[in-house]
Amino acid sequence: MGTPHSASETGKETDASADPAAAPNADARPEDTQATDKADHTAEPSSAELSPDEVIADLQAQIAALKDQALRAAAEAENVRRRAAREKADASKYGISNLARDLLSVPDNLARAIDSVSEEAQRAGGETLQTLMEGVKLTQKELLQVLERHGIQPIHPEGEKFDPNFHQAMFEAPGTGQPDGTVVQVVQTGYLIGERLLRPAMVGVAKGGTATQSENGQTESGQAPGSQLDTSA
Structure with a gap:
């Protein structure tokens, strides 16, 4: 007859055999654990593993990038400064355009x-x-004289070729003996403010005369009456 075992001892043996995780891993070796730790340390190369030349090259690249950023920032700041100065000058020169136009x-x-x-x-x-x-x-x-001190000057186009950028044709005058497209009469004086047109000169233009020639020798006719490019200030 076999030796009797208590219920508690039988339960312990059953638990140990049912839970493999609770039992020690007999197959695990110290060499495997050390290899895993070594792999974790060598997964990503650190800067300490770079050669001195590689470190220097990396630092030089960073310095070059920073210099480029600094130059770009300085250029942008200079552009902003110039734009602000130009806008200030334009405001000073052309800010009175509406008032000047009303005073004409x-x-x-x-x-x-x-x-x-x-x-x-x-x-x-x-x-x-x-x-x-x-x-x-x-x-x-x-x-x-007061207007001139503020950069406002009259346009005197009589005898000149009609220019739609500065003149507004009110009528055509045939039989004047002037080349076709020549300003023969100023109905209303035009004005400039600085380099901008404040008000076009209203003019009469010769019609039926000989065609004018440009500097390159090509024949040109006058612009159509009333044509005008809006370049007012």
């Missing part, structure tokens, strides 16, 4: 007043009328 009716009316009274009428009107007309002329002259 004043010299227009002064010119009409002067043209409406002939020299003969002034003499017939006596000293009072002559003094009045002299005052009107002085006022017109002073106003034009």
